[in-house]
Amino acid sequence: MTADGSHRTVSGTQEPVGELVQRASRQLSQLVRDEMRLAQAEMTQKGKRFGKGGGLFGGAGLVGVLTLQALVAAVIAALSLTxxxxxxxxxxxxxxxxxxxxxxxxxxxxxxxxxxxxxxxxxxxxxxxxxxxxxxxxx
Known part of the structure; x- marks a missing residue:
């Protein structure tokens, strides 16, 4: 930092502190937006997987009910022998x-x-x- 409150850049020119703060603020805002987009994409992908998994669980439940019905029919058939x-x-x-x-x-x-x-x-x-x-x- 120089005596007038500015910073020297790599090229040797001076930038006022206000401009540095403003640039840092813009970069931070951009970083937050990028992270939010990344999180949204990740959650969309996970949501699709949860949907597929839920559908498969639902199908398994239906087949399980049908299996129990077949078991009940088998028990009735076995008892009907006597x-x-x-x-x-x-x-x-x-x-x-x-x-x-x-x-x-x-x-x-x-x-x-x-x-x-x-x-x-x-x-x-x-x-x-x-x-x-x-x-x-x-x-």
Missing amino acids: LDVWAAALIVTGALAVVTALMAALGKQQVSKASPPKPEQTMDSVKADVAEIKEKAQR
């Missing part, structure tokens, strides 16, 4: 109804534990922090 087909189907249907009711009851219990959907412990902690700050501010 019982009438209608009795075998009724037994399997009853067993599935019991499993369904049990899963529904457990699911309802879990949802009830999660309600209301707000971070109560965090809110209590924040309230305690605010009270402590107010108390210390009054001293």
